[in-house]
Amino acid sequence: MLRYSKTIGCFFKNPLKKAIFVRLQKTQKIIQNMSDIAKLQIGNDTYEFPLIKGTEDEVAIDVKTLRGASKGVITIDPGYKNTGACTSGITFLDGEKGILRYRGYAIEDLAEKADFLEVAYALIFGDLPTKEQLKKFHDDIKENAIVDEEVKKILDAFPKNAHPMGVLSSLTSALTAFNPSSVNVESEEEMYNAIVKIMGKFPVLVAWAMRKKKGLPLNYGSMKLDYVENVLQMMFEKPHEEFSINPIVKDALDKLLILHADHEQNCSTSTVRIVGSSHAGLFASISAGISALWGPLHGGANQAVLEMLEAIKEDGGDTKKYMAKAKDKNDPFRLMGFGHRVYKNFDPRAKIIKVAADQVLGDLGVEDPILEIAKGLEQEALKDPYFVDRKLYPNVDFYSGIIYRAMGIPVEMFTVMFALGRLPGWIAQWREMRLNKEPIGRPRQIYTGENLRAFKTISKR
Numbered sequence: 001m002l003r004y005s006k007t008i009g010c011f012f013k014n015p016l017k018k019a020i021f022v023r024l025q026k027t028q029k030i031i032q033n034m035s036d037i038a039k040l041q042i043g044n045d046t047y048e049f050p051l052i053k054g055t056e057d058e059v060a061i062d063v064k065t066l067r068g069a070s071k072g073v074i075t076i077d078p079g080y081k082n083t084g085a086c087t088s089g090i091t092f093l094d095g096e097k098g099i100l101r102y103r104g105y106a107i108e109d110l111a112e113k114a115d116f117l118e119v120a121y122a123l124i125f126g127d128l129p130t131k132e133q134l135k136k137f138h139d140d141i142k143e144n145a146i147v148d149e150e151v152k153k154i155l156d157a158f159p160k161n162a163h164p165m166g167v168l169s170s171l172t173s174a175l176t177a178f179n180p181s182s183v184n185v186e187s188e189e190e191m192y193n194a195i196v197k198i199m200g201k202f203p204v205l206v207a208w209a210m211r212k213k214k215g216l217p218l219n220y221g222s223m224k225l226d227y228v229e230n231v232l233q234m235m236f237e238k239p240h241e242e243f244s245i246n247p248i249v250k251d252a253l254d255k256l257l258i259l260h261a262d263h264e265q266n267c268s269t270s271t272v273r274i275v276g277s278s279h280a281g282l283f284a285s286i287s288a289g290i291s292a293l294w295g296p297l298h299g300g301a302n303q304a305v306l307e308m309l310e311a312i313k314e315d316g317g318d319t320k321k322y323m324a325k326a327k328d329k330n331d332p333f334r335l336m337g338f339g340h341r342v343y344k345n346f347d348p349r350a351k352i353i354k355v356a357a358d359q360v361l362g363d364l365g366v367e368d369p370i371l372e373i374a375k376g377l378e379q380e381a382l383k384d385p386y387f388v389d390r391k392l393y394p395n396v397d398f399y400s401g402i403i404y405r406a407m408g409i410p411v412e413m414f415t416v417m418f419a420l421g422r423l424p425g426w427i428a429q430w431r432e433m434r435l436n437k438e439p440i441g442r443p444r445q446i447y448t449g450e451n452l453r454a455f456k457t458i459s460k461r
């Protein structure tokens with residue numbers, strides 16, 4: 001029998017007042033037989049914890065009882081690299097093998113064969129919809145797509161150069177004020193009503209954020225169109241021209257939105273779940289998720305990638321120079337669009353997007369020198385020991401910006417497009433968290449500050 005043990009040496013000051021030694025033991029047998037347990041030894045005391053096994057054989061040590069049983073010992077894991085926040089039936093990903101599935105369906109199949117609304121339905125409600133289910137879902141979304149006219153005044157108050165992610169987050173939060181019934185949701189029906197409201201109104205806000213930047217009048221698109229077609233119409237329709245959908249652009253957007261639709265417990269999704277765990281309401285939770293997504297280490301990477309590729313082009317296209325910068329520990333520069341917390345293999349989404357980028361640019365007849373720079377960087381990184389050793393591969397955002405640019409979407413809108421795609425994932429995770437009646441998220445800490453000290457009046461400091 002295969003047996004291994006992992007030893008963690010820890011020295012605590014308080015509350016145990018003595019050095020203690022923590023030993024964690026897990027055996028292969030435990031993985032095979034779920035009646036088995038993990039043992040934790042702290043000093044002379046041994047604690048036993050059940051193991052939880054997922055449907056894809058992932059294993060977790062359930063430490064819920066640790067603090068109470070041990071009188072104060074907790075686990076610490078900054079960045080949550082080893083910490084599962086929940087069990088979830090929505091998305092499975094295996095970072096070592098480069099696998100991504102929504103509700104059991106391979107991302108490759110969904111990207112090729114489904115449309116975004118079908119995928120949204122599957123993520124939120126558990127399986128791909130029948131024709132009737134999809135029609136009802138779409139009808140309910142359309143019925144709830146009107147945004148209160150007063151919201152336009154809030155949009156108006158933003159400066160034209162405001163980043164659309166900030167605008168989107170604010171407007172999404174503001175929706176709560178206009179739809180107070182979406183906050184106290186307890187029954188599945190109340191949840192459904194909040195869900196179709198946000199699915200309807202969110203693309204309107206996305207389009208308005210872009211139209212405001214471009215100085216275009218705000219619009220509503222057309223109820224006759226499908227969900228993604230309507231997004232395009234709302235974004236690109238001009239008041240003096242008949243709008244027609246380019247099927248290449250429509251297919252590309254469908255694919256990009258599907259690829260971004262969920263990614264289990266990432267930074268923004270965890271934010272949505274934790275904000276939602278206080279019962280703050282769906283719209284406030286999504287608004288917080290948008291803010292989390294904005295950062296360049298997360299969704300903001302798609303904008304950062306394009307800006308990086310532009311900078312390399314402006315600088316003469318010397319990819320080697322930027323590879324060297326990325327590897328230099330004294331240089332804060334990172335190769336944006338490379339690396340992933342979970343994928344230690346090719347991001348399966350990046351594979352699909354790379355092919356799509358070639359196709360879309362070819363079909364649209366766009367020649368973008370930046371695509372060549374991106375391919376050059378990828379080739380160099382894939383054989384460079386720095387990137388190979390650290391298992392840094394192109395991620396979903398390495399090529400997505402190139403497609404968005406070819407579609408005529410401004411760079412600052414890239415992360416907004418990511419948010420539009422991620423919306424059903426956030427909703428699904430929020431709904432699952434509420435249906436599972438998860439407790440309020442409230443991590444612990446180990447305090448490392450001053451011990452009690454005497455207060456001095458200001459004249460004596």
Ligand code: CMC
Nearest residue numbers: 296297298299301326334335336337338339340341390395
């Ligand atoms: N360029 C250069 N070095 C890198 C990069 C990069 N893009 N990413 C990681 N490294 C190095 C890092 O310096 C560290 O090296 P060392 O071990 O010598 O200290 C090692 O690789 C591990 O990196 P880490 O920061 O500890 O890994 P992480 O899991 O905490 O971070 C990441 C993951 C995505 C934040 C990081 O890879 C990164 O900053 N990438 C660039 C930003 C990016 O493309 N983000 C989009 C992620 S995909 C979209 C999404 O779902 O959010």
